[in-house]
Amino acid sequence: MSTSASRPVTLADVARRAGTSTAVVSYVINDGPRPVAAATRERVLAAAAELGYRPNRIARALRSRVTGVVGLVLADALNPYFGALARYVEQGLAGHGRLMLMGNAGYCAERQRQLVERFLAAQVDGLLITSADAGDDTAAMARAAGVPAVYLHNGPxxxxxxxxxxxxxxxxEEAVAHLRAHGHHDVAFLAGPHDLGPVGRRRESWQAAAGAGGTLLRSGYSRAEADALIRRLAATDAVPRALIAATDEQAIGVLSGASAAGLPVPDGVAVVSLDGTPDSAHTAPSLTVTGQPLESMARQAVDLLFDPTGPVTAPHAPLIVRRSCGCET
Structure with a gap:
């Protein structure tokens, strides 16, 4: 039920229906600052429900200087890795009674900076930034505005x-050791087009673990580009026997390219991926991955927004064994 089709229900409408003052209705809706008798509280809530009253979030924000909204700057909304991370962030924020407002940077540093500026202009309560290359410290703008911020997945x-x-x-290190346990001495690594961000650190770790025996390959972070790379290598019989892909998107492209070239996985090329997105369990064959601890990463980042003194740890990314490496699971 509503008071009119032409205007929203107000505190005054609820107060009239409940037979009390607008101040008392405000105390009930906002949980304070003054206590309200249980019977009166129930009467106000019943009237609000009957009229379909919805609190005005903007008006509340102007009064309290708290919007109840946290901005998430996502490196690439089309990548399932970041999509899964955003879902866990949203769940974590819900536990703190906050809504998530998301913006897609599309791997563009300038777009990332613009999103941070717009979120700050919208007076968000906090910012989470999944920076792709971490070239600029865009969170510095949040610090200058007195808004808490946390980098998630990558940062300066x-x-x-x-x-x-x-x-x-x-x-x-665990991925390299696992492929060597399958008898592969030379373990190649498929990196991105450059060595910025987490992929660069993954490449450095591979180089330290594989030594001089590994081949470094590069492609863009899309399935299509990794697919094309494997097809080109297969044409000259140059596909490595064991390969670690920096991302699941690349790994899925490797599987596609190998299939098109008639190269069996894992017998022709054993594959391990380093993301562990939900898609990785449903490829053919299923991908062995180092499962990124997305849920615990998101939870820790959200908690740090509300308690900056909390610990900052690097959660373990466990090896999830499936068929693409040569295991019979």
């Missing part, structure tokens, strides 16, 4: 803003 190597990321070093 130096700076005052906490960065929550997985323990990629040990994850890569």
């Amino acid at each position: 190597a130096s700076g005052q803003t906490p960065v929550v990321a997985a323990d990629n070093e040990h994850a890569v």
Whole structure:
């Protein structure tokens, strides 16, 4: 039921229906600042429900200077890795009674900076930034505005803003050791077009673990580009027998390219991927991955927004064994 089709229900409408004052209705809706008798509270809530009253979030924000909204700057909304990370961030914020407002940077540093500026102009309560290359410390704008911020997945190597990321070093070491246990001495690595961000650190960890026996390959971060790379290598019989892909998107492209070239996985090329997105369990064959601890990363980053003194740790990325490496699971 509503008071009119032409205007929203107000506190005054609820007060009239409940037979009390607008101040009392405000105390009930906002949980304070003054206590309300239980019977009166129930009467107000019943009237609000009957009239379909919805609190005006903007008006409340102007009064309290708290919007109840946190901005998430996502490196690439089309990448399932970041999509899964955003879902866990949203769940974590809900536990703190906050809504998530998301913006897609599309791997563009300038777009990332613009999003941070717009979120700050919208007076968000906090910012989470999944920076792709971490070239600029865009969170510095939030610090200057007095808005808490946390980098998630990647951030500048130096700076005052906490960065929550997985323990990629040990994850890569485990992946190399696992492929060697399958008898592969030479373990190749498929990196991105450059060595910025987490992929660069994963590449460095691979180089330290594989030594001089591994081949470094590069492609863009899309399935299509990795697919094309494997097809080109297969044409000259140059596909490595064991390969670690920096991302699941690349790994899925490797599977596609190998299939098109008639190269069996894992017998022709054994594959391990370093993301562990939900898609990785449903490829053919299923991908062995180092599962990025997305849920614990998101939870830690969200908690740091509300308690900056909390610990910053690098959660373990465990090896999840499936068929693409040569295991019969």
